[in-house]
Amino acid sequence: MNSSPKFTGGIIVNDYTWRLQSVIPGGAHTYSRGADQFPLNAPAILERGKCAYIFDPEGKKYLDYGMALRAVNIGYAEDEIDDAAIRQIRNGTNLTRPSMIELQAAELLVEIIDSAEMVKFTKNGSTSVTAAVKLARGYTGRDIVARCAEHPFFSYDDWFIGSTQITKGIPSSTVELTKLFHYNDIASLEALVSEYPDRIACVVLEPATTEEPKDNFLQKVRALCAKHGIIFILDEMITGFRWHLKGAQHHYGVVPDLCTFGKAMANGYSVSCVAGRREIMEQGSIEKEGTERLFFLSTTHGAEMAGLGAFVETVSFIRRNSVIEHLWQYGSHLMSMMERVTKRHGLEKNFKVFGVPCSPNYLTLDADGNISLALRTLFSREMLKNGVMMPWIALSWRHGDEEMRITEEALDASLSVYKKALEDGVENYLNEPAMKPVFRKYN
Structure with a gap:
């Protein structure tokens, strides 16, 4: 197969890219995996991963710092976790009534996360965060969502995407119901609360991203929400099972009303959840006769047994091997x-x-x-030339001394070219389109 690259519409294209884009809108199932997010020499498609490494179909090996968009925190294809998933596959994968592993996983999550009195599982973070928003609106009877402007992604659903530049296909009435505040700026949130009295159902933010909370910011958000009857939602899709086994909420000493987890909670298997206070979560219950129903999460595959088996084993592996301490x-x-x-x-x-x-x-x-x-x-391209994929930095338990050595050698060589590009002009070293932001109005 001819895999020589070319450009079309500003996107790097080779045979695999053509095939992917012919049958998958965007060429991948997450926009951050798209061809416009990587340099020309990045593998267009991958065949497998093992430990902290990924392999293309021709067998070329790269040290990986993408780690499946931060979903893998232990390592690719870990035998103990895979074996736990396979045991559940052999138990039937998905049954007509709740499964034993479903109950075990739910009890384990409630045991681990201090703020979780009830939990519901699903397959991806977007579904979990949107479910949390729905719970907040149902509980408060309010309609407005306040979300943190600096945190890049909460959901593919309209309530969030409508607050970005990409509003095509989203009713203006939906766009108007999400308002932005700024991280580590409690005054910006106080201003929203004053502007929309008794209308804000929930505040949604991550505990931290690249910036950590300052001056008790999270505690101030918690207090402001409590004062005004607003549901405080912490999205721990990225921080969960990386900052602390009990979540970044425990690390920073704050208790949300609702929280969401996913990504690393099952070392790459498709598991996510929304958890929190019983009185909010039980709006989705069925045992309280005569109460008005809220149609909460209801997904055929939400409690798929393989993923939940992987989650239970991932928690055990983290505890046995001090995984989170290693990440730090x-x-x-x-x-x-x-x-x-x-x-x-x-x-x-x-x-x-x-x-x-x-x-x-x-930052470059x-x-x-x-x-x-x-x-x-340019930096990503040079790192790939030296055998390292570093679109961002996601760490795993399998990153060790040898991986540090490989990374240092690649970084030294890459920054040598980077410095020349700064001095002579990057256009003299980059003969391809630059990567593009995911959230942009036009392609």
């Missing part, structure tokens, strides 16, 4: 190493490493200090 330690060492190599090349002002040690981040900045997607594309 490796991340701290990685950040120090990246800062050291950056300084060696004199790029401290143009390549920034920052964030929480268990979930580091980097031009000579004027502005974020540059062209430089990010």
Whole structure:
């Protein structure tokens, strides 16, 4: 098969990309996996992953820091977790009544997460966060959602997407019901509460992303919500099972009304959930005769047994192997190493490493200090040339000393080219389109 790349509509195309885009809108099932998010030399398609490595169909191996969009926190194809999933497959995968593993998983989640008195499972984070919003609206009788502007993604549903640039297909009446506030800026949320008295059903945010809470911000949000009867929702899709086994809510000492988890909770298996206070969650119950019904999550595959078996084993694996402690330690060492190599090349002002040690981040900045997607594309391309895929930094238990060595060598070589591009102009080194933001009005 001829896999020589070419451009069409500003997107890098080769034979696999053509085939993917011919049958899948966007060429992938998550926009952040799309061809416009990676440089030309990135593998267009992958065949498998093992530990902290991924392999293309030709067998080429890359050290991975994407880790399945942060869904894998232990390692790809971990035997103990896979075996637990396979045992549940052999038990039938999906039964006519609730399964034993469904009950075990629910009791385990409630045991782990301090704020969780009840839980409901589903398959993806978008469904979980939207379900939390529905619970909040049902409980409060209000319609407006206040969501954090700095946190990039909560759901593919209209209530969230309508608050981005991509409003096509979304009624204006829906767009008007989501309002934005800013992280670590309690005044911006107080202003919304004052502007829309007794109309805000819930506040939705992540506990942290690359920026951590300052000046007791989360506690102030908690208090403001309690004062005004607003449901406080923490989306722990990314922070959960990375910051702490009990969630970033435990790490930062705050108790939400509702919370959502997913991604790393089952080491890549499709498991997500919404959990929280009993009096809010039980709106979806059936045993209280005469109460008005709220049609909560109802999904055929929400409690699929393989994924829940993987979740239970993932929690056990995390406990046995101090996985989260390793993420913090490796991340701290990685950040120090990246800062050291950056300084060696004199790029401290143009390549920034920052964030929480268990979930580091980097920024590519031009000579004027502005974020540059062209430089990010160049950096990603050079890292791939040296065997490392680093579209962002997601860590796993399988990242160890050898992976640190490989990363340092790749970083040193990549930043050498990066520095030349800064001096001579990135256009002289990047003969391909720059990566694009996912949230943009036009392709």
